[in-house]
Amino acid sequence: EVQLVESGGGLVQPGGSLRLSCAASGFTFSSYAMSWVRQAPGKGLEWVSAISGSGGSTYYADSVKGRFTISRDNSKNTLYLQMNSLRAEDTAVYYCAKDGLFSDNWNYGDYWGQGTLVTVSS
Amino acid sequence: EIVLTQSPGTLSLSPGERATLSCRASQSVSSSYLAWYQQKPGQAPRLLIYGASSRATGIPDRFSGSGSGTDFTLTISRLEPEDFAVYYCQQYGSSPETFGQGTKVEIK
Numbered sequence: 001e002v003q004l005v006e007s008g009g010g011l012v013q014p015g016g017s018l019r020l021s022c023a024a025s026g027f028t029f030s031s032y033a034m035s036w037v038r039q040a041p042g043k044g045l046e047w048v049s050a051i052s053g054s055g056g057s058t059y060y061a062d063s064v065k066g067r068f069t070i071s072r073d074n075s076k077n078t079l080y081l082q083m084n085s086l087r088a089e090d091t092a093v094y095y096c097a098k099d100g101l102f103s104d105n106w107n108y109g110d111y112w113g114q115g116t117l118v119t120v121s122s
Numbered sequence: 123e124i125v126l127t128q129s130p131g132t133l134s135l136s137p138g139e140r141a142t143l144s145c146r147a148s149q150s151v152s153s154s155y156l157a158w159y160q161q162k163p164g165q166a167p168r169l170l171i172y173g174a175s176s177r178a179t180g181i182p183d184r185f186s187g188s189g190s191g192t193d194f195t196l197t198i199s200r201l202e203p204e205d206f207a208v209y210y211c212q213q214y215g216s217s218p219e220t221f222g223q224g225t226k227v228e229i230k
Contacts, residue, residue, distance in 0.1 A: 037167075045159075045167065045210055045221040061218055095166055100157075100178075107214040108157040110178060112166035 002026040002111040004096050009116030016086050016120070022079040022096030022113055030054070030074040033099040035106045036081050038092035039115075048094070049081065050106030057104060064090075086120045093117050124149055124213050126222035134230040141198040143225045145211035150191045155215035158187055158196045161224075162207045170209075171196065201227070 008020040022034070035050040049070040050059040058070050069082040079096050094116055097109030125148040135141055145156065154174035159167035169178040171187035174194055184199040198205055206229050211222040 044223045045161075045212070047212075047219045047221065050219075059217065100169065100172055105217075106219060107155070108169065108172050108212060108219075109159075109167070110169050110172075112168070114166055 002098065004098065004111060004113035006094065006096055006113045006116040009094065009118045011119045011121065012086055013122050014087060014120055017082070017084045018086065018118060020081040020083065020094055020096075020116060020118070022081075024077045024079065024096075024098070027098065027111075029072075029077040031102060033104060033106045034072065034079045035097050035099065035109065036070065036079075036094055037097055037109065037112075038090075038094045038118075040089075040092040043092075046092075047106075050099075051079070052104045054104075059106060083118070086118075088120050091118060091120045123218055124151065124216055124220050126211055126213060126220055128209075128211060128222035128225045130225060131223075132226045132228060134228050135201055136230045137201050137203055139201050141196075141201055141205070141227055143196040143198075143209055143227075145189075145194040145196070145222050147192045147194070147213060151194075151213045152215035154190050155213060156187075156189070156194050157212045157214065158185075159210045159212065160205075160207045161210065167210065198227075 005023045036048040051070045067085045096113045098111040100110035101107045156174045158171040161167045175187045
């Protein structure tokens with residue numbers, strides 16, 4: 001059974017940093033691209049960042065480029081999102097998602113974690 | 123960036139009725155790379171449809187997807203009580219991958 005468990009969310013001040021983790025199990029982690037998708041309170045879904053199975057290719061939404069860094073440790077079956085220079089508009093539930101296709105780039109999420117809430121506020 | 127516009131914003135229907143949800147793209151979605159998700163309050167999105175018309179694993183056949191180019195449709199043939207939720211479309215034909223703003227299907 002595929003499982004994705006996020007952690008690391010919390011309350012942080014504007015300008016601060018936070019690192020999210022997503023522990024994966026139930027599939028060959030290194031074979032699939034992974035992504036982070038966020039949802040601001042009461043709003044829709046927004047793709048944030050993606051990474052290829054090997055970790056060699058990374059992709060970012062313009063809204064987070066230069067501030068967020070996605071990475072993965074295939075030996076630990078874990079996905080990360082390092083978030084720096086956080087802003088109030090980054091407040092959201094952050095979901096990690098497994099790519100539904102056996103490809104090097106992000107397509108769609110066939111499995112999603114339960115999400116972790118990041119609140120940016122003073 | 124491809125903008126996806128979903129309509130209607132809210133659909134008020136009764137159990138047993140047919141639901142038709144629309145997703146229109148600002149430019150053609152290559153190879154019908156369009157997915158649909160269902161999301162219930164406090165839960166993560168659940169994949170329903172990929173490739174515009176292929177049902178994901180375990181999805182009941184009352185859910186069907188159709189369309190190509192710029193116009194896509196999700197149809198729920200007969201609404202069950204558990205189908206009342208918010209539905210999102212997402213295109214993955216060009217980067218960045220984008221989502222529609224969602225359609226809420228509520229009980230009338």
